[in-house]
Amino acid sequence: MSAVPGVWIASGQPVQVPTEPDAEDFLELDTVDDATLLDDITSMIRNKYENTPRHQQRYMGPSEIGHPCPRHIALRLMDEDGCNVGGDPWPSIVGTACHTWLEQAAQEWNEHLGRERWITERRVSPREGLDGSCDLYDIDTATVLDWKVPGQSRMAHYKRHGPGAVYRAQTHLYGAGFVKSGLPVTSVGIVFMPRAGQLRGAHLWREPYDPAVAQAVFDRVDNVSVLIHDLDVEHHPENYEHIPVVPGEGCDYCPFWSPNPKNSRQCAGTTGPAALLIAG
Numbered sequence: 001m002s003a004v005p006g007v008w009i010a011s012g013q014p015v016q017v018p019t020e021p022d023a024e025d026f027l028e029l030d031t032v033d034d035a036t037l038l039d040d041i042t043s044m045i046r047n048k049y050e051n052t053p054r055h056q057q058r059y060m061g062p063s064e065i066g067h068p069c070p071r072h073i074a075l076r077l078m079d080e081d082g083c084n085v086g087g088d089p090w091p092s093i094v095g096t097a098c099h100t101w102l103e104q105a106a107q108e109w110n111e112h113l114g115r116e117r118w119i120t121e122r123r124v125s126p127r128e129g130l131d132g133s134c135d136l137y138d139i140d141t142a143t144v145l146d147w148k149v150p151g152q153s154r155m156a157h158y159k160r161h162g163p164g165a166v167y168r169a170q171t172h173l174y175g176a177g178f179v180k181s182g183l184p185v186t187s188v189g190i191v192f193m194p195r196a197g198q199l200r201g202a203h204l205w206r207e208p209y210d211p212a213v214a215q216a217v218f219d220r221v222d223n224v225s226v227l228i229h230d231l232d233v234e235h236h237p238e239n240y241e242h243i244p245v246v247p248g249e250g251c252d253y254c255p256f257w258s259p260n261p262k263n264s265r266q267c268a269g270t271t272g273p274a275a276l277l278i279a280g
C-alpha cells in the first residue's frame with residue numbers, strides 16, 4: 001500500500017485513483033439550486049432535440065404533404081420560415097423514443113417467429129421526388145401501419161373521429177409507395193399508442209387501401225405548384241393572399257399561424273388557437 005493518498009500500488013504498478021472530495025466541494029454543489037439544476041437538465045434535452053437531423057428537416061414528406069390547406073402547402077413548398085414554431089419538444093421526443101422502441105419490438109418478434117412478418121422503417125417513394133420512411137408493414141395481412149403517440153385529449157379525439165386528413169393521406173401515400181416497390185397493399189392503418197395511458201388503451205384505425213387518396217394529394221400539390229408559379233410568389237410574396245386557405249383543426253400546428261398576421265406569409269386561419277383567442 002502506498003503512503004501517498006490517492007495512489008494504490010497493484011502488482012508493482014502505480015495506479016492513480018480519484019481522491020475523496022473535500023467537504024467544501026459538497027458545499028459548492030449545494031449552491032446549485034433545484035431550478036438551476038433542472039434548467040441544466042432541460043437544456044441538455046433540448047440540445048439533443050435540436051441537433052437531431054429529423055427535427056431540422058425542412059423537406060415536406062408524406063407525413064405533411066396531404067395537408068388539406070393549399071396555402072399551407074404553398075408556404076411549405078416555398079420553404080418559407082414559420083412564425084408558429086419552437087413549441088415544447090417533449091411530445092415529439094416521447095414520440096420518437098416510442099418509435100425506436102416499437103421498431104425494436106417488431107424486429108425481435110420477427111426473430112421470435114423465425115421469419116419476417118414485420119417490415120420496419122422501410123423507405124418508400126409514392127412518386128418521384130417524394131419519399132419517406134414507413135413505420136411498419138405487416139406481410140401477413142399486407143397492411144401498411146404508422147405509429148402515432150398522441151396525448152390524452154387527442155387520443156380520445158382519434159378514437160371517436162378517426163385520423164384527420166393529413167394522417168389518413170400519409171398512410172395511403174405509404175401504401176402507394178409499397179405498391180410501387182412491388183409489395184401488395186390491402187389496407188392501411190394507424191396504431192394510436194397513448195402518450196399518457198396504458199397499453200390496453202391502444203387503438204387501431206384501419207381502412208382498405210385506396211390509390212385514389214394518394215392521387216388526390218398529388219393533384220392538389222400539382223395545382224398548388226401551378227399557382228405558385230403563376231402568382232410568382234417568390235418575387236411577389238403578397239400574392240400568397242390569393243392562394244385559398246382551408247382552415248381547420250390543423251391550424252393549431254400550422255407553422256404559419258399567427259393571431260395577428262404581419263405579412264402574407266402568416267395566416268390567422270379561422271379556427272384553432274386563432275379562433276380561441278378571437279373568441280376569448
Ligand code: SF4
Binds near residue numbers: 072248257
Ligand atoms: S393557419 Fe390554417 S388556414 Fe392558415 S395556412 Fe395554416 S393551415 Fe392554412
